Amino acid sequence: MKKLLFLILLPGSLAGCALKTTIPPGYYPLKSDRAILEEVASLQSRRSSEINSARILALSLIKAEHSSYRTKNIIVFDRTNKLFRYEILPISFGYAAAVMVSGPEGYTYLDSSNKQAITGSDSGKIIKKLLGAKLDVNDLTALLTGRLPLRLIRAVKRADRVYRAYPDKLLIDIYGARYRVILDVAAGEVLSFEVRAGFRKKRVLKISYGSYQAAEQFSYPSYIEIKSYRNNFNQQISIKMAKFNSELPPALFKLPVPAGYTVRSY
Numbered sequence: 001m002k003k004l005l006f007l008i009l010l011p012g013s014l015a016g017c018a019l020k021t022t023i024p025p026g027y028y029p030l031k032s033d034r035a036i037l038e039e040v041a042s043l044q045s046r047r048s049s050e051i052n053s054a055r056i057l058a059l060s061l062i063k064a065e066h067s068s069y070r071t072k073n074i075i076v077f078d079r080t081n082k083l084f085r086y087e088i089l090p091i092s093f094g095y096a097a098a099v100m101v102s103g104p105e106g107y108t109y110l111d112s113s114n115k116q117a118i119t120g121s122d123s124g125k126i127i128k129k130l131l132g133a134k135l136d137v138n139d140l141t142a143l144l145t146g147r148l149p150l151r152l153i154r155a156v157k158r159a160d161r162v163y164r165a166y167p168d169k170l171l172i173d174i175y176g177a178r179y180r181v182i183l184d185v186a187a188g189e190v191l192s193f194e195v196r197a198g199f200r201k202k203r204v205l206k207i208s209y210g211s212y213q214a215a216e217q218f219s220y221p222s223y224i225e226i227k228s229y230r231n232n233f234n235q236q237i238s239i240k241m242a243k244f245n246s247e248l249p250p251a252l253f254k255l256p257v258p259a260g261y262t263v264r265s266y
Contacts, residue, residue, distance in 0.1 A: 027163035027171050034157065036185075040170065041156040043188045048147040051218060053078045053248055056144070057241040059091075063234040073237065076252055077141040083253040084123070084137045100126065101255040102137050108255045117257045120266045129266070132230030133195040133205035145242075146190050146209055146221040152179055177201045187212070189219070204230050215242045 056075040102123040168186040210223030
């Protein structure tokens with residue numbers, strides 16, 4: 001009896017763990033069906049590999065712990081060469097611009113509000129600092145276009161848990177619920193993506209997608225909401241224009257540090 005009571009009261013007990021991985025209403029367990037997961041993985045692989053580069057113009061509402069402000073964002077990436085550029089241009093008065101460029105040799109992040117530059121060799125570190133979750137550039141570029149990262153698509157076939165909501169939604173837990181994705185299987189669209197951490201699989205990042213729209217022969221989300229639970233940060237992104245698979249000049253991915261900036265390595 002004492003042992004049972006101890007397990008109930010223990011903060012990190014299995015009962016507490018289950019609360020952190022609660023399944024949304026309307027979903028029921030789908031018995032192991034490798035054919036469905038093979039089909040989902042195949043479709044997501046095709047969607048993820050069809051976009052090699054992009055230019056995206058978006059408007060954002062950013063909500064932090066003690067402030068909120070609107071920005072214009074310019075996102076440019078070349079997935080083949082692992083190049084990424086992200087610009088924040090403020091719309092609200094009193095906020096400064098920032099830009100990050102990342103490539104195989106490292107990254108540079110410039111913040112004009114305090115004339116500070118952050119450089120490093122691992123882009124995953126700056127992404128984790130900004131979003132609170134461990135993602136690399138290829139992960140981020142896939143997610144910004146409503147695609148699953150290729151490294152996770154391979155794991156879909158061996159998903160730990162799969163749930164279905166009628167008519168066509170699937171909830172898939174990958175790597176022991178470390179990642180959770182909800183898909184519209186019929187449309188092949190990602191509806192939400194979560195990163196979880198720790199024994200209790202506490203949610204650290206959630207990306208939700210609104211309706212998808214078409215540009216050329218590609219579809220992409222018109223609205224993205226990014227919630228970082230570690231950083232108490234929320235960004236609502238409305239994509240206004242997207243152009244895919246066009247040639248990008250190399251100069252876009254070069255970012256020299258201006259004179260007078262303090263440089264820190266991270």
